Amino acid sequence: MRFNYLGHASWLVEASGLRLMLDPLLHERHAGGVFEVVPRRRIDPKSIRADFVFVSHAHFDHFDIDSLGALARADPDTVFVTSDDLVAEVASILGFSTVRVVAPGTQVELSGGLSFTTTPSYAPEIEWGTLYRDATGSVWNLIDTVFPSPADVAAIRAAVLGDAELDLALAPIQTLREIALSTAGDVGFSPVDHRHLLACAVATGAKTIAPSACGEALTQPYDALNRYVYPVSRARATRDLQRFSPSTNTIAPRLGQAIVVEGGHIDLEPASLPIEWLGEGDDPRFFAPIEPARMYDPNLDGRDxxxxxxxxxxxxxxxxxxxxxxxxxxxxxxxxxxxxxxxxxxxxxxxxxxxxxxxxxxxxxxxxxxxxxxxxxxxxxxxxxxxxxxxxxxxxxxxxxxxxxxxxxxxxxxxxxxxxxxxxxxxxxxxxxxxxxxxxxxxxxxx
Structure with a gap:
């Protein structure tokens, strides 16, 4: 299996002769122009050539109308798979001819010996993760799934894999403070939350863990919030995971690289599709929730x-x-x-x-x-x-x-x-x- 990293939670999977596009964010901005992928890039929808498109849940950093619309125009016969009836309705409006809603805990056999199993989340939102298996190995993409404890992660892994090994986990290991400021909550770094994410990642039992689902930043004029939302960088999260679990191999692919899983071995190679870079520059995320964040109205449309x-x-x-x-x-x-x-x-x-x-x-x-x-x-x-x-x-x-x-x-x-x-x-x-x-x-x- 080959997991091409396209930024944030977007992966193009090549496995058993199939191409699976996961949570596509292809354009410069998403979520109504509030966020962008970091580093900035753009991907031609026609280069994806997906057999399947997966959207894990209805959060706008996974469920992007413009990206999905472009993919539907490029190939309306791509099979669309999601957890959520709302996402499915939108996919049909955009032109996907085959749309499937799959419940958590479902195993689906695809061609060439490739299968995927949807894994549950304890979040209030409708969402799942996906665990892929074929002759080359097994990969669990946890996406944004939430667990009360590491024991719950281990139980789900055991239910799906039994005693079989898990080669790779794509895990959310970076804590976020997305609404702490907006709800007058604790805006500081939480060691408790950080430990929970690290422990949940390790509880997958994967031989190798890669960070995923934390590769976006707020754009202008909302970018002041970049000092409040992202306490832990990708580099630090990867280092901390290695220290937290020295026996676990960690890997952090750059945007435009692919993680290749083959017979229990993990390698990094260049991605299989072109990426248009829009200027890397400095990472706009700098955690310093000290100064008050001004409340204002951007009035982007210039209304009276x-x-x-x-x-x-x-x-x-x-x-x-x-x-x-x-x-x-x-x-x-x-x-x-x-x-x-x-x-x-x-x-x-x-x-x-x-x-x-x-x-x-x-x-x-x-x-x-x-x-x-x-x-x-x-x-x-x-x-x-x-x-x-x-x-x-x-x-x-x-x-x-x-x-x-x-x-x-x-x-x-x-x-x-x-x-x-x-x-x-x-x-x-x-x-x-x-x-x-x-x-x-x-x-x-x-x-």
């Missing part, structure tokens, strides 16, 4: 501030307030809740305060229970179905602080409420569904 203000206020009054009443109105503390939404425009900002009964009861409140701040143009993009909440959240332009507590004699418990309360009006998953379906239809209409 007054019109944005009127539209945002109208949505708050006609959609958000009633949704809060429906979701929270039955609570004993509904009338006491203080939920503040601060909307930051290009020139100024304003705040609205809601109770749990669906009433807009004024402006800001220094004694709030939940405080949410959002860039106005991003909010309107979500309202209009152009973006999912995930994009302003990861860009640091949707943030929350929850300070309320449930107090009773001798007790102080966390307030049971969505920390980003606009989700009550437009649920998180629903926002993603609307955005990706709209983007897929727009892409398909450009044929």
């Amino acid at each position: 501030p007054g019109e944005m203000r009127n539209a945002a206020r109208a949505w708050c009054e006609t959609d958000l307030a009633p949704a809060l009443g429906r979701s929270l109105g039955g609570r004993e503390d509904a009338g006491r809740l203080s939920l503040v939404l601060e909307i930051v425009g290009p020139d100024d900002r304003f705040a609205l305060r809601f109770d749990g009964r669906g009433h807009c009861v004024g402006g800001t409140d220094p004694e709030y229970d939940v405080f949410v701040t959002v860039a106005e143009s991003m909010l309107l993009d979500v309202i209009e179905g152009k973006r999912g909440w995930v994009e302003p959240l990861l860009a640091g332009l949707l943030r929350s602080s929850i300070r309320g507590a449930e107090i009773s004699p001798g007790r102080c418990d966390p307030l049971q409420i969505a920390p980003i309360f606009p989700y009550y009006a437009i649920p998180y998953r629903r926002s993603i569904e609307r955005a990706v379906i709209a983007r897929a239809r727009a892409y398909a209409s450009r044929r």
